[in-house]
Amino acid sequence: METFEAFFNSLASPELVIGICTAIFALYMLRMRQMMQPKVAFGIMGLTALFFVVGAQNHDFATILKKGDNMPIVIMTFSVLFFLWLAFRQATLNDMRLERGLPPNEATESGKKVLVWPDLVFPEFIMTVLLSAAFIAWAVMVEAPLEEPASGSRAPNPAKAPWYFLGLQEMLVYFDPWLAGVVLPGMIVVGLMAIPYIDTNPKGNGYYTFKERPFAIGMFMFGFLIMWVLLVIMGTFLRGPNWNFFGPFEYWDPHKVEALVNVNLSEYFWVSMLDTRMPDNPLVRELPGILLVLGYFIVTPAILAVTVLKKFFHELGFARFSVLVMLLLMMGSLPIKMLLRWFFNLKYLVGIPEWFFNI
Amino acid sequence: MIAETQIWRSIFRHGYPSTPRNRALAALSNIFLHLHPVKARKSGIRLSFTWCMGGITFFLFLLETITGVLLMFYYRPTIEYAYNDIIALREHVPLGIMRELHRWGAHMMVLAVWLHMLRVFLTGSYKPPREFNWNIGVILLLLTLLLSFTGYLLPWDQLAIWAITVGSNMARAHPLIGHEGPGASLLAVGDVALVTPASDIRFGLLAGRFVGAAALLRFYVLHCVALPLAAGLFMAVHFWRVRKDGGISGPM
Numbered sequence: 001m002e003t004f005e006a007f008f009n010s011l012a013s014p015e016l017v018i019g020i021c022t023a024i025f026a027l028y029m030l031r032m033r034q035m036m037q038p039k040v041a042f043g044i045m046g047l048t049a050l051f052f053v054v055g056a057q058n059h060d061f062a063t064i065l066k067k068g069d070n071m072p073i074v075i076m077t078f079s080v081l082f083f084l085w086l087a088f089r090q091a092t093l094n095d096m097r098l099e100r101g102l103p104p105n106e107a108t109e110s111g112k113k114v115l116v117w118p119d120l121v122f123p124e125f126i127m128t129v130l131l132s133a134a135f136i137a138w139a140v141m142v143e144a145p146l147e148e149p150a151s152g153s154r155a156p157n158p159a160k161a162p163w164y165f166l167g168l169q170e171m172l173v174y175f176d177p178w179l180a181g182v183v184l185p186g187m188i189v190v191g192l193m194a195i196p197y198i199d200t201n202p203k204g205n206g207y208y209t210f211k212e213r214p215f216a217i218g219m220f221m222f223g224f225l226i227m228w229v230l231l232v233i234m235g236t237f238l239r240g241p242n243w244n245f246f247g248p249f250e251y252w253d254p255h256k257v258e259a260l261v262n263v264n265l266s267e268y269f270w271v272s273m274l275d276t277r278m279p280d281n282p283l284v285r286e287l288p289g290i291l292l293v294l295g296y297f298i299v300t301p302a303i304l305a306v307t308v309l310k311k312f313f314h315e316l317g318f319a320r321f322s323v324l325v326m327l328l329l330m331m332g333s334l335p336i337k338m339l340l341r342w343f344f345n346l347k348y349l350v351g352i353p354e355w356f357f358n359i
Numbered sequence: 360m361i362a363e364t365q366i367w368r369s370i371f372r373h374g375y376p377s378t379p380r381n382r383a384l385a386a387l388s389n390i391f392l393h394l395h396p397v398k399a400r401k402s403g404i405r406l407s408f409t410w411c412m413g414g415i416t417f418f419l420f421l422l423e424t425i426t427g428v429l430l431m432f433y434y435r436p437t438i439e440y441a442y443n444d445i446i447a448l449r450e451h452v453p454l455g456i457m458r459e460l461h462r463w464g465a466h467m468m469v470l471a472v473w474l475h476m477l478r479v480f481l482t483g484s485y486k487p488p489r490e491f492n493w494n495i496g497v498i499l500l501l502l503t504l505l506l507s508f509t510g511y512l513l514p515w516d517q518l519a520i521w522a523i524t525v526g527s528n529m530a531r532a533h534p535l536i537g538h539e540g541p542g543a544s545l546l547a548v549g550d551v552a553l554v555t556p557a558s559d560i561r562f563g564l565l566a567g568r569f570v571g572a573a574a575l576l577r578f579y580v581l582h583c584v585a586l587p588l589a590a591g592l593f594m595a596v597h598f599w600r601v602r603k604d605g606g607i608s609g610p611m
């Protein structure tokens with residue numbers, strides 16, 4: 001037990017958690033066929049369950065787990081793992097059929113039409129009954145939480161957003177609120193809405209497949225699993241008072257101090273590199289960062305269009321391609337900022353607090 | 360036998376649904392069932408294909424509506440009463456599990472929408488001709504999150520007020536229209552700033568500078584009236600479009 005706790009506590013830092021999960025994610029995408037073997041997939045689910053069961057012996061972890069409002073996150077963890085398997089298992093089986101020149105499995109049945117009564121109405125009815133029973137049981141067993149009456153002057157520590165927004169709250173570590181709370185969520189919505197119009201690949205419409213659209217699926221799943229679901233899980237179990245990072249089996253000490261030595265790019269540039277004083281004009285001072293950010297959004301698309309994504313540029317045309325790359329760069333800005341923070345203690349690429357303009 | 364009586368015949372205009380004809384009529388002549396087509400692709404209604412996630416989301420929406428109406432009988436959205444009414448719900452109301460049902464249902468609805476979106480994505484069901492319905496879906500996703508978010512405040516406990524404070528603080532930083540957002544200071548007439556803590560977007564959202572009585576009322580109205588109506592409307596369009604776009608997707 002002690003080694004178990006110590007082991008997982010030692011892994012507890014944002015860079016390790018996100019790094020390890022990204023590596024597992026890459027493994028899933030690159031070794032899809034093996035990972036989707038029922039043995040492997042259910043093995044992973046079993047190990048996750050084991051972690052929760054063994055972990056619940058620990059007092060601190062159990063306190064977090066027992067909170068009624070955290071149950072959805074546990075349910076989310078397992079249902080995401082399960083439905084990933086259900087979807088990608090069918091996708092890999094279909095891909096094997098497609099390789100052999102057969103149509104996807106769904107096609108064998110899609111010509112067949114069945115009467116909705118009873119073939120759909122009955123399952124719906126059964127589902128309704130089962131779900132009603134499950135929810136009544138849950139409601140009887142677990143009381144909805146209610147804390148002390150609201151007080152505008154005593155803030156709890158940590159003050160957390162509702163669980164489904166914890167991903168945004170986690171982004172606040174790396175970006176100022178105008179980006180983490182306004183621009184990036186806005187981009188998520190715009191991006192979701194744009195998907196049908198920038199994905200012009202006609203294949204994979206109406207059946208599970210991975211091989212026929214690896215890029216679209218890879219990007220979407222990275223955004224959904226790593227940049228959203230994982231951040232929600234982290235925000236629930238690993239972020240404690242003052243939004244400090246805690247191991248799963250660590251006491252949430254409100255006095256834990258984390259040294260903050262983050263430095264702006266401008267300081268690196270003027271003071272460390274050029275060994276001069278920081279210019280007074282904020283625009284001059286932040287010029288390196290501004291150029292870098294502009295370059296990221298203007299030069300990278302051009303480079304991508306003639307190199308890695310050349311194929312897409314030709315298929316999509318200028319307008320669609322620009323939107324696609326803009327969205328990808330927006331999504332990529334979060335991991336990039338994370339890496340810069342973890343390895344260079346970088347605070348802002350552009351830091352003009354006078355105008356609340358920090359990137 | 361019962362199917363022969365005048366009462367049955369007045370309600371259902373067909374015999375017991377045991378023959379194909381009557382089964383078709385059962386789906387056709389019932390306003391609720393006729394959300395469905397009479398016949399559907401076998402591949403599309405397989406549980407492993409849709410996971411029934413859209414259906415589960417809709418079920419949860421109905422659950423929320425029913426339990427929500429019951430909660431509204433007891434709950435008053437004012438600072439004096441809100442918190443005590445919530446306690447009373449547990450202690451004085453017989454079978455007081457409505458709040459539990461409502462809360463767990465709400466959490467699960469958020470999760471179900473995500474999973475539904477995931478399955479629609481992974482089956483490529485947003486591709487033509489279903490692009491528009493995917494967008495209706497994105498709006499439903501937002502409405503679901505907003506419904507949950509506005510409901511979060513209503514118990515008026517520490518969790519509620521601070522979660523909403525954390526959430527709505529983001530609005531403060533909205534470019535141009537939040538008073539701590541980039542560019543907000545540019546919006547000024549002479550020396551008079553237009554975007555201040557008492558006039559920015561967060562103020563508009565909360566009807567005040569802090570999460571207080573006005574915000575509670577505002578969230579209550581949004582939560583109980585405006586957002587459910589909007590969600591219902593968009594769901595109607597969503598379901599209608601599923602049918603108009605050729606039913607649940609399948610390989611051509």
Ligand code: HEM
Pocket residue numbers: 409411412413414416417420472475476479482484485489492493494495496497499500503594597601606607608609
């Ligand atoms: C309140 C939320 C929602 C409800 C109640 C709902 C309900 C449904 C239902 C019952 C279906 C029929 C097939 C199925 O069950 O999978 C469906 C299909 C569909 N939904 Fe939703 N949905 C919601 C949100 C969304 C979201 C967030 C998206 C995507 C962003 C979306 C996109 C679609 C699309 C494209 C289809 C057609 C799928 C196909 O033909 O295979 N919906 N929805």
